[in-house]
Amino acid sequence: MSITRFFRRRYWDEERARELEAYLAQEIDDNLARGMRPQEARAAAHRKLGNTTLIREEIYTMNSFGWLESIWQDLRYGARILRRNPVFALVTIASLALGIGATTAIFQLVNAVEFRLLPVRAPRELAEVRPVSGSRWGNSTGRRAYATYAMWDEIRRTQHSFSGMLAWGVNRLDLSTEGESRFIDGLWVSGGFFDVLGVAPQIGRLFSDADDTPGCGVAGVVISDAFWQRQYGGARSAVGTTLRLNGRPFDIIGVTPPGFSGVEVGRSFDVAVPLCTEPLLEPERNAVAKRHYWWLDVIGRLRPGVTLEKASAELTAMSPAVTRATIAPQLPPQPAKRFLELKLTAVPAGTGVSYLRGAYQQPLRILLAVAGGVLLIVCANLASLMLARATARDREIAVRLAIGASRARIVRQLMAESLLLAGIGAAAGAFIARVFSGYLVTFMSTNSSRLFFDLGADWRVLGFTCAVAGLACVLFGLTPALRATRQNARAAIRSGRGMTDGRERFGIRRILVVVQVTLSLVLVVTSLLFVRTARNLATVDPGFRTDGILVADFDVHAANVPIELQPRFERDLRERIAAIPGVSAAVDAAIQPLVGSIWNDDVVVGGVALKTITNENHVSPGFFRALDIPLVAGRDFKESDLPGTPWVAIVNQAFAEKLLGTKQPIGRTFKLLASPGEPDPTYEVVGMVANTKYSDVRDGLGPIAYFPEAQMPTPDPQLSEVQVLVRSSLPLSAISPAITAAARAIHPSLLVSYRSLRADAEGTFLRERLMATLSGFFAGLAALLAMIGLYGVLSYIVTRRSNEIGIRLALGAEPRRVLTMILREAGALLTVGLIVGGVLSIFADRATETLLYGVKPSDPLTIALAIGGLAAVGVFASWLPARRASHLQPTLALREE
Amino acid sequence: MPRRGTPPIEGDMLQGTLDVLVLKTLQVGPAHGHTIAHAIEHRSEDVLQVEHGSLYPALHRLEDRGWIASFWGTSENNRRARYYRLTPKGRKQLEAQTTRWDEIVRAVNRILRPASE
Numbered sequence A: 001m002s003i004t005r006f007f008r009r010r011y012w013d014e015e016r017a018r019e020l021e022a023y024l025a026q027e028i029d030d031n032l033a034r035g036m037r038p039q040e041a042r043a044a045a046h047r048k049l050g051n052t053t054l055i056r057e058e059i060y061t062m063n064s065f066g067w068l069e070s071i072w073q074d075l076r077y078g079a080r081i082l083r084r085n086p087v088f089a090l091v092t093i094a095s096l097a098l099g100i101g102a103t104t105a106i107f108q109l110v111n112a113v114e115f116r117l118l119p120v121r122a123p124r125e126l127a128e129v130r131p132v133s134g135s136r137w138g139n140s141t142g143r144r145a146y147a148t149y150a151m152w153d154e155i156r157r158t159q160h161s162f163s164g165m166l167a168w169g170v171n172r173l174d175l176s177t178e179g180e181s182r183f184i185d186g187l188w189v190s191g192g193f194f195d196v197l198g199v200a201p202q203i204g205r206l207f208s209d210a211d212d213t214p215g216c217g218v219a220g221v222v223i224s225d226a227f228w229q230r231q232y233g234g235a236r237s238a239v240g241t242t243l244r245l246n247g248r249p250f251d252i253i254g255v256t257p258p259g260f261s262g263v264e265v266g267r268s269f270d271v272a273v274p275l276c277t278e279p280l281l282e283p284e285r286n287a288v289a290k291r292h293y294w295w296l297d298v299i300g301r302l303r304p305g306v307t308l309e310k311a312s313a314e315l316t317a318m319s320p321a322v323t324r325a326t327i328a329p330q331l332p333p334q335p336a337k338r339f340l341e342l343k344l345t346a347v348p349a350g351t352g353v354s355y356l357r358g359a360y361q362q363p364l365r366i367l368l369a370v371a372g373g374v375l376l377i378v379c380a381n382l383a384s385l386m387l388a389r390a391t392a393r394d395r396e397i398a399v400r401l402a403i404g405a406s407r408a409r410i411v412r413q414l415m416a417e418s419l420l421l422a423g424i425g426a427a428a429g430a431f432i433a434r435v436f437s438g439y440l441v442t443f444m445s446t447n448s449s450r451l452f453f454d455l456g457a458d459w460r461v462l463g464f465t466c467a468v469a470g471l472a473c474v475l476f477g478l479t480p481a482l483r484a485t486r487q488n489a490r491a492a493i494r495s496g497r498g499m500t501d502g503r504e505r506f507g508i509r510r511i512l513v514v515v516q517v518t519l520s521l522v523l524v525v526t527s528l529l530f531v532r533t534a535r536n537l538a539t540v541d542p543g544f545r546t547d548g549i550l551v552a553d554f555d556v557h558a559a560n561v562p563i564e565l566q567p568r569f570e571r572d573l574r575e576r577i578a579a580i581p582g583v584s585a586a587v588d589a590a591i592q593p594l595v596g597s598i599w600n601d602d603v604v605v606g607g608v609a610l611k612t613i614t615n616e617n618h619v620s621p622g623f624f625r626a627l628d629i630p631l632v633a634g635r636d637f638k639e640s641d642l643p644g645t646p647w648v649a650i651v652n653q654a655f656a657e658k659l660l661g662t663k664q665p666i667g668r669t670f671k672l673l674a675s676p677g678e679p680d681p682t683y684e685v686v687g688m689v690a691n692t693k694y695s696d697v698r699d700g701l702g703p704i705a706y707f708p709e710a711q712m713p714t715p716d717p718q719l720s721e722v723q724v725l726v727r728s729s730l731p732l733s734a735i736s737p738a739i740t741a742a743a744r745a746i747h748p749s750l751l752v753s754y755r756s757l758r759a760d761a762e763g764t765f766l767r768e769r770l771m772a773t774l775s776g777f778f779a780g781l782a783a784l785l786a787m788i789g790l791y792g793v794l795s796y797i798v799t800r801r802s803n804e805i806g807i808r809l810a811l812g813a814e815p816r817r818v819l820t821m822i823l824r825e826a827g828a829l830l831t832v833g834l835i836v837g838g839v840l841s842i843f844a845d846r847a848t849e850t851l852l853y854g855v856k857p858s859d860p861l862t863i864a865l866a867i868g869g870l871a872a873v874g875v876f877a878s879w880l881p882a883r884r885a886s887h888l889q890p891t892l893a894l895r896e897e
Numbered sequence B: 001m002p003r004r005g006t007p008p009i010e011g012d013m014l015q016g017t018l019d020v021l022v023l024k025t026l027q028v029g030p031a032h033g034h035t036i037a038h039a040i041e042h043r044s045e046d047v048l049q050v051e052h053g054s055l056y057p058a059l060h061r062l063e064d065r066g067w068i069a070s071f072w073g074t075s076e077n078n079r080r081a082r083y084y085r086l087t088p089k090g091r092k093q094l095e096a097q098t099t100r101w102d103e104i105v106r107a108v109n110r111i112l113r114p115a116s117e
Helices: A003-007 A009-033 A038-049 A052-062 A068-084 A086-115 A149-158 A193-197 A225-232 A277-279 A306-327 A333-340 A354-392 A394-402 A407-444 A459-484 A487-496 A505-541 A563-578 A653-660 A731-747 A759-761 A767-800 A802-810 A815-851 A860-886 A892-894 B015-027 B033-043 B052-065 B088-112
Strands: A124-132 A160-176 A184-191 A220-225 A240-243 A248-255 A271-274 A297-302 A342-348 A549-555 A583-588 A600-605 A608-619 A632-633 A648-652 A668-672 A684-689 A704-708 A721-728 A751-756 B068-074 B080-086
Touching: A003 A160, A009 A038, A009 A052, A009 B033, A009 B052, A009 B080, A038 B052, A052 B052, A068 A407, A068 B033, A086 A160, A086 A354, A086 A407, A086 A459, A086 A653, A086 A767, A149 A160, A149 A297, A149 A306, A160 A240, A160 A271, A160 A277, A160 B033, A184 A277, A193 A297, A193 A632, A220 A225, A220 A240, A220 A505, A271 A277, A277 A505, A297 A306, A297 A684, A306 A333, A306 A342, A354 A394, A354 A459, A354 A505, A394 A407, A407 A459, A407 A767, A505 A721, A505 A767, A505 A860, A549 A731, A549 A759, A563 A583, A563 A731, A583 A608, A600 A653, A608 A653, A608 A751, A648 A653, A653 A684, A653 A704, A653 B015, A684 A704, A721 A731, A731 A751, A751 A759, A759 A767, A767 A802, A767 A815, A767 A860, A802 A892, B015 B033, B015 B068, B015 B080, B015 B088, B033 B052, B033 B080, B052 B068, B080 B088
Parallel strands: A184 A271, A220 A248, A608 A704, A648 A684
Antiparallel strands: A124 A297, A124 A342, A160 A184, A160 A297, A220 A271, A240 A248, A549 A721, A549 A751, A583 A721, A600 A608, A600 A668, A632 A684, A648 A704, A668 A684, B068 B080
């Protein structure tokens, strides 16, 4: 049959009806002509034709897809039923929307972090070049960076597996030329970056190999669609204008298409500049020329016919040649050996590369499981509700069965209702998910690291939502539907409401409540673990005071400070800041503590290189006082500790004990493992301070060595940055203008940016905060739903047994006994649920182990706390129906029947 | 009225049979449902008693397949009636089905009345 007929089936039905009318008229005419009486003629004609309704129906079904028609009918019937019970519909849809929305939102993130392919040509052909063994010695930027410029160049020139290769590095470029810095996210990209990816310009042009020639100086800049919209309002005239980056003018040559945000998941870019401009933009770093500077990532597009394994094997085979050709001359023997052991491999890069994947994969999966648990509890509640409604509709269903409806037909009809609920719930859930996941990304971002995810719905998210909705529908709809139709029709019609109810029907609802309690306990335990982790991290003592410290980063390129004037300049800057009213101290530190920055070296004591390395920091006098780090022995640095005076160091207690083997280190000396040809000073310990955390609050208290800021073995020929820690009781916003003004007084073109030490440090346990907040929210929701479930079942039991209870009361049972009877019922459900849940959480929460801090997955206190909390709320939830039962008026209860 | 001794074939006629009979009837020219029903009855000398109603689903089916086409016209006694005519496709079908029918009849006959020589 044709689809057009399907849509015009009503027209055809009328048409055929008219045709049949015409037949009758004709036949009656004929019959009259044959001499029949009118009435007889009509009857004979009808007899001759047969049952017209049947004929029309036959034609109608010919025009229709039978099953479709009846499903549509079922859905309409379901919609009618729901319209008649708006409260039920609303509650159901709202709880489903919450459950599905939460699950989908988390899945959107999982999808964005793990599964989404890059929006480039044939993303599955991309492979990342990555070392699997050996070690990187030297300086590195960012959390990735697996190659030096020399390595990139060597790999690109000698490999055969890839049809094209690209390299990129991340940077932060300053748009501002004076006053406060305005940083944007930049990319260094190789000339073929966009070509190899197959990304075409939206307007203008993108880079080619010609743009990336060594020593290119100022080149063009490519901007992202987001930056174009934000900065230029999407005006086409932006192309051709000039953008100042780190003070240098760059011509905008093109805009990348919307949707393309680079190859790193979780990070977008504003501008991209060729690799060859790095020496110009970062003159004192000049990573292009340095063989110990790790700042690039390399991706290649596999040649047709070359598998990932083949490419990987080639890379591994060529690794020795690459490392021999690119080894940094200043590498000491040990690091040199480790560098030469570097083995390169290829890993798939179709979904982009990301450090976030490692950091967030497991947390997101746990959150997905938690959200799924909430959804299961929602389903259990709804199933319970559906069972209750099915019971109320017993008679209707019994009548239908009795007059010949097949069981399958009725199950289908009941399922249509569930499907309708699940469908609407899923649609609302999808909407909630969009809002929620966007909010989550904001939550995961900090001032210093903006996160970016492409959260657009794709077929995976859509499929996931549909699958979840379908599963939910089966879970909460099917069992009630099957049970509703299994009844004994005759009994149902005759009986109305029994004196007591069958145990069996309560059975399933009891099981549902137990499952809910079990699940919610597992979720509550999980969330408590995360909450305690976040609390532990927030309250851990790093060994110094973190609050009230402002970190001011000065970009001092413009001042052109030569080596000999650098100590004077730094001292001048911090003294001017210290003079600002409200500032109690201003000290310099090369490394800002607790934010992941690390500076470390091998230690040489008595001419022997130790196996333990030490973390280090270069600080100005007053650093320890400003941060409240106790000076245990010896002296602080002095302004007179300058180049040319004896090399001095202050160590912490861990350094003294572990590396020097003494508790009285004053006067002892040590060296740091230096590169060949570099100065190799001997440091004398002049002071010892208490232990503190260094780069991460999660770490233990390891050895730290402090050196005077003014005594750098290899100072930069030109001072580029100064980091000042400012202690003040005033808020950041109140004090930063004065600091900016102080900097400007020294030189008009100094740039400065501000952060709060505490907020920065807290930014490092964002993940734990996210886990605590989200799992806490979900667990609360789960517990609430489970308690509603418990309350619902008990209320239901009380209602169904009101006859029985009425009789008991009438015969003289004390209300107290009725109360205990109901409470005992609730207690049994709770106990079973909590015991099973307790055991289950011991197993389930093993998955959280690596994400916890200061608490074990099977922490007895946490489990006890969760059980106690849920039991208390559970008793409260059952108290209400139990009280109602004990206050039943026997006469009323009995009269009801 | 059926002739005595040969009871009419009632009930479900083979579906294909009714189809080919309708096509055959229309071979001489357009006709409406009433005419077709009576024509089949008459020409089979009342052996094939079609319940006239069952003709309409058949007509609908044939039209759906594009073997016949329809239009509204005026009948002999000035009533509006839907007329059907054979399409070229239907004509081909008629030939094919007639041949097929002959084959079946011959085959069945060979079994029922084996040549007795």
